[in-house]
Amino acid sequence: MSTSTTDRPATGGSRRTPPVGGRPRTAERHTWIGRRERLTAGGFMAPSVLLVAVFLLAPFVWTIHRSFFADTRTSPFSWFDNYTRFASDPALTRSIQNTLLWVVGTVVLPFVLGLAIACMTDATRFSRLARLCVVLPYALSGSAVAVVWNFMLTTDGAVNQVLTSVGLDSFAQGWLLTWPGNTLVMILANAWQATGVAVILFLVGLQSIPPETLEAGSLDGAGSWQQFRHIVLPQLRPVSIIVIGMSLVNGLKSFDLIWVLTQGGPGRATETLAVSMYNETFLELRPGAGAAIAVVLTVIVLAASWLYLRRQLDVKGE
Numbered sequence: 135m136s137t138s139t140t141d142r143p144a145t146g147g148s149r150r151t152p153p154v155g156g157r158p159r160t161a162e163r164h165t166w167i168g169r170r171e172r173l174t175a176g177g178f179m180a181p182s183v184l185l186v187a188v189f190l191l192a193p194f195v196w197t198i199h200r201s202f203f204a205d206t207r208t209s210p211f212s213w214f215d216n217y218t219r220f221a222s223d224p225a226l227t228r229s230i231q232n233t234l235l236w237v238v239g240t241v242v243l244p245f246v247l248g249l250a251i252a253c254m255t256d257a258t259r260f261s262r263l264a265r266l267c268v269v270l271p272y273a274l275s276g277s278a279v280a281v282v283w284n285f286m287l288t289t290d291g292a293v294n295q296v297l298t299s300v301g302l303d304s305f306a307q308g309w310l311l312t313w314p315g316n317t318l319v320m321i322l323a324n325a326w327q328a329t330g331v332a333v334i335l336f337l338v339g340l341q342s343i344p345p346e347t348l349e350a351g352s353l354d355g356a357g358s359w360q361q362f363r364h365i366v367l368p369q370l371r372p373v374s375i376i377v378i379g380m381s382l383v384n385g386l387k388s389f390d391l392i393w394v395l396t397q398g399g400p401g402r403a404t405e406t407l408a409v410s411m412y413n414e415t416f417l418e419l420r421p422g423a424g425a426a427i428a429v430v431l432t433v434i435v436l437a438a439s440w441l442y443l444r445r446q447l448d449v450k451g452e
Contacts, residue, residue, distance in 0.1 A: 219426070247332070277394050291309075293309065388406055389406075408431060410427050411424050
């Protein structure tokens with residue numbers, strides 16, 4: 135009995151000390167949890183990263199490698215000979231000119247038309263029907279759009295027949311036969327299709343603008359144009375960045391509509407870099423030259439997108 139009494143711990147004013155090593159164990163536990171979360175996130179991302187590496191990065195690296203080799207059977211290393219063709223080949227020079235025209239046209243026309251149509255149909259009585267008519271071409275493929283416009287633009291097509299029927303025979307012409315008119319009408323056909331998505335995006339932006347801001351501007355005496363310029367446009371800036379970015383990339387890589395309408399002709403007058411890449415690789419059987427064009431086109435797309443987005447983010451102060 136005495137032994138049990140003496141071995142009993144005192145419970146009065148004694149203070150219980152924390153176990154030695156408690157904090158390091160907690161820190162190790164948090165470190166392990168963070169490491170496990172990173173490993174889990176990496177496991178989920180690994181399939182996507184692997185797919186991107188296999189189907190995007192590896193072909194691009196191989197394309198760069200192939201662009202430095204000649205097109206002979208033995209394919210000797212030719213340094214920058216495939217790239218110097220841009221300065222010596224008139225067809226590639228014209229291709230660069232057409233690509234620049236496509237970039238300007240496919241950015242300006244969908245942006246201006248999409249914004250105008252979105253503003254006009256935002257609160258009108260027949261807005262749903264108008265939106266359907268504008269957005270419907272966007273649901274068509276580029277080949278289908280090319281077939282429709284080919285029906286209208288051929289020498290005996292719908293456009294010339296209408297002009298002849300109303301007594302404007304002098305304006306009838308071969309719309310797809312002379313440069314730069316053929317490139318311009320194809321840009322117009324592309325804008326007819328691409329304006330639909332711009333309208334959708336601008337409508338979303340317009341409907342997200344708080345009506346209180348427009349009411350405050352009206353109370354301050356701002357007219358319709360002043361409200362549009364100083365209230366609506368600044369709040370549509372995020373949507374405008376998306377529309378211009380999409381139009382920029384689509385204009386640089388346009389292929390299907392051009393190929394169905396003219397196949398880059400007559401001659402090679404309407405080729406863009408995307409069409410020239412296909413023509414050099416698969417029709418002229420010069421894969422080295424085609425790879426060089428692909429590399430140049432990729433660099434242009436990445437540089438244009440980076441410069442545009444960087445400028446926009448700098449303006450926003452991010």
